[in-house]
Amino acid sequence: MMDPIPYTRPSITECEVSYVEDAARTGWGPKCYDYIVRFEGLFRDFIGTRHGIATSSCTGAMQMGLAAMGIGPGDEVILADTNWIATASPILHLGATPVFVDILADSWCIDPSAAERAITPRTRAIIATHLYGNLCDMDALLDLGARHDIPIIEDAAEAIGARYRDRPAGSFGLFSTFSFHGTKTLTTGEGGMFLTSSDALYDKVLTLSNHGRDRQQAKQFWA
DSSP, X not given: OOOOOOSOOOOOOHHHHHHHHHHHHHOSGGGTTHHHHHHHHHHHHHHTOSEXXXXXXXXXXXXXXXXXXXXXXXXXXEEETTOOHHHHHHHHHTTOEEEEEOBOTTTOSBOHHHHHHTOOTTEEEEEEEOBTTBOOOHHHHHHHHHHHTOOEEEEOTTOTTOEETTEETTSSSXXXXXXXXXXXXXXXXXXXXXXXXXXHHHHHHHHHHTTTOOTTOSXXXXX
């Protein structure tokens, strides 16, 4: 009998191990943000947005982004009916209503026509989830959003490195979220990233993610 073939396993080399060891030994006090800030900058530049905030998960990044938009009770957010619960649960946690629509057969991504039919006066956002490396029809979705004045959000948890018309996934929407779970293309064990080019949205999510503290303040702890 053949040995089982693991369906997913990250590539961990001595280089990664050495960075983890260094972070555990030195990443304290005034250096507590060093690795995070470097990671945020490198990832932000790779995707091509103005801002990046590392988070505990892609789910957390999505919830903070929606909260920063002011989404709450009475609002609706449109998303594909194939979405994992982690995309829908932030909507519910904020008291809003997820509205599920059909997908395109060739990509398994949200059908822009179905999304347009689901729009109501309560629609506050449309989430475009890029699935299995397939990207949503961003041309159609961005046109739809512009015509109805509805922001498009990218759930790019499974799309690190994927491109649409030579632009990286995560560079199109009002904001985008990424996952670094152990099953994803790039892993930190667990974790996520919030990306946006909106200064206002960045400031709000930064406040939400860090207990209201400014990342740039020199003193993080008080006696």
